[in-house]
Amino acid sequence: MRNTTTRAGVALLIAGGVSWAASAAADTVTAAGPRAVTLSAEAYGLHPGGAVDVKVRSDNPNPVPVTITRFDNIEITSSNEGCGPQNITFEATPLTAPTGHDEQTLANAVTMIAGADDACQGNVFTISMTVKA
Numbered sequence: 506m507r508n509t510t511t512r513a514g515v516a517l518l519i520a521g522g523v524s525w526a527a528s529a530a531a532d533t534v535t536a537a538g539p540r541a542v543t544l545s546a547e548a549y550g551l552h553p554g555g556a557v558d559v560k561v562r563s564d565n566p567n568p569v570p571v572t573i574t575r576f577d578n579i580e581i582t583s584s585n586e587g588c589g590p591q592n593i594t595f596e597a598t599p600l601t602a603p604t605g606h607d608e609q610t611l612a613n614a615v616t617m618i619a620g621a622d623d624a625c626q627g628n629v630f631t632i633s634m635t636v637k638a
Contacts (some may be wrong), residue, residue, distance in 0.1 A: 540566045541637035542573065542602050548615035548630045551593065556613040559632070563602035563609070565623040573636055574599040587624035593617050595632055 546559040565571055581590030594616045600609055615624060615632070 524591055539571070539637070541635045542567070542571050543633070543635050544573070544602070545631070546611075546613075546614075548593065548595075549628070551615065551617040551628070551630070552626050553617055553621045554619040558610050558612050559614045560608050560610050561597070561600065561614075563600075563607045565602040565604055565607070568604060570600060570601050570603045571636075572601045579632065579634045584627075584629040584631075588622055588628050590630065592621040592625045593630055598633040610620065621623040 543564040544561055547560045548557055548559050550557050579595065581593065581595070583590055583592075595614060596616070597611055597614055600611070615630065
């Protein structure tokens, strides 16, 4: 069984407040407004106190790129129910999701806390969120 936690309005550091912002430059979105952008990533190879790069996949159905500076509704799932998602932090720098599908690498974006349980080593953490205007 997987251990899943959804943190609405909880930080990428899993502890502070977050939100997001989108910019569409001079282009317009539709009369219905911008559509949600989905982001996802997997972190693996972590050990207590260690950090890893992650590839963040984006799906942006809008006709213009969306710059995401802060995030809400982060869901973190651990591959081992003995290791809760509170044992990792996710620190992302702002990123721009181009129109369509994309993948970007964020350096040292996921860290396992130094005091994490032994059960956390070698887990895969799936991180997902949807940002919406």
